[in-house]
Amino acid sequence: MNIQSLRGGVRLKSAAEIELMREAGKINFEAHMAMRDAVRPGVATIELDAIAAQVIKRHGATPAFLGYPPGSRHPFPAVVTVCINEELVHGIPGKRVLKEGDIVTLDCGTEYKGYVGDSAYTWPVGKISVEAEHLLRVTEDSLTEAISKCVVGNRLGDVSHAVESFVARFGFTVPREYGGHGVGRQMHEDPHIPNWGEPGKGIQLRRGMTFAVEPMVMMGQRDLMVLNDHWTVVPKDRKLCAHFEHTIAVTDDGPDVLTRFD
Ligand code: MG
Numbered sequence: 001m002n003i004q005s006l007r008g009g010v011r012l013k014s015a016a017e018i019e020l021m022r023e024a025g026k027i028n029f030e031a032h033m034a035m036r037d038a039v040r041p042g043v044a045t046i047e048l049d050a051i052a053a054q055v056i057k058r059h060g061a062t063p064a065f066l067g068y069p070p071g072s073r074h075p076f077p078a079v080v081t082v083c084i085n086e087e088l089v090h091g092i093p094g095k096r097v098l099k100e101g102d103i104v105t106l107d108c109g110t111e112y113k114g115y116v117g118d119s120a121y122t123w124p125v126g127k128i129s130v131e132a133e134h135l136l137r138v139t140e141d142s143l144t145e146a147i148s149k150c151v152v153g154n155r156l157g158d159v160s161h162a163v164e165s166f167v168a169r170f171g172f173t174v175p176r177e178y179g180g181h182g183v184g185r186q187m188h189e190d191p192h193i194p195n196w197g198e199p200g201k202g203i204q205l206r207r208g209m210t211f212a213v214e215p216m217v218m219m220g221q222r223d224l225m226v227l228n229d230h231w232t233v234v235p236k237d238r239k240l241c242a243h244f245e246h247t248i249a250v251t252d253d254g255p256d257v258l259t260r261f262d
C-alpha cells in the first residue's frame with residue numbers, strides 16, 4: 001500500500017497479541033497452502049480466490065482484503081490479490097486461466113480475533129523458464145535477508161536496504177511506491193517499510209513491533225502504472241515481477257515469523 005494510507009504511529013504488541021497474530025497467520029498460511037495445491041495450468045484465478053475464502057471462513061475468520069479500503073469508491077472486490085507474470089501487485093482474480101510457464105503471485109490477508117496475518121508467495125505454474133525461476137529464488141531470498149534484519153536495535157532502513165541491495169546484485173529493481181507495512185490490529189499500520197533505503201536510518205526497531213515485510217521485485221525498470229481496473233499495478237515495460245511476504249514480530253529472541261508453519 002502507499003505511504004498515504006498509513007496513520008496512527010507504530011503500535012507495539014504484547015506477547016499475547018503476537019500469539020493472536022500467529023493464529024491469524026496460521027489460517028492465512030493454510031489458505032495459501034490450499035491455493036498452492038490448486039495452482040496448475042487450466043485453473044481460473046477466481047477458483048484460487050474461492051479456495052482461500054473457504055479456508056478463512058471455515059475458521060470463522062475474515063478476509064482482510066475484501067472491501068478494502070472501507071468507504072473507497074473502488075474497494076478491493078476479492079479475498080486474494082492475484083498477479084500473473086508482469087503484474088506486480090493488487091491484481092483482481094477473475095476468469096483468466098493460468099497456463100503452463102506462468103508465474104502467479106497470491107497475496108492474502110486474514111483477520112482473526114481482531115488481529116491480522118498478511119503473506120504472499122509467487123508460484124510457478126507447471127514448468128517455468130530458467131529466468132523466471134531465478135527471479136522467484138532471488139525474491140524469496142531477499143525476503144529472508146530482510147527478515148534477518150528485523151532485530152531489536154536495528155533501524156528500519158536496515159530492513160529496507162537489505163531488499164534492494166540484495167536484488168540489485170542480480171540486476172533486478174524494486175518499486176518506490178509500494179512496500180511493506182506495520183500490521184496487527186489493522187492490516188496497514190505504521191510504519192511504511194520501503195523495499196529500498198539507507199542502512200542505519202529510520203526508526204529503531206523495538207520488541208513488539210510487527211511488520212509485513214514484502215519484497216516486490218522486477219526484472220525490468222521500476223516505472224509503474226495502474227490498470228483501468230483501478231487496482232492492478234504493472235511495470236510500464238511489462239517485464240516479469242515476483243513478490244513474497246511474511247508477517248513477523250520483532251522479539252528479544254530475533255525475528256519471529258507469524259505466517260509460516262512446518
Ligand atoms: Mg499481503
Ligand code: MG
Nearest residue numbers: 118212214245
Ligand atoms: Mg502486506
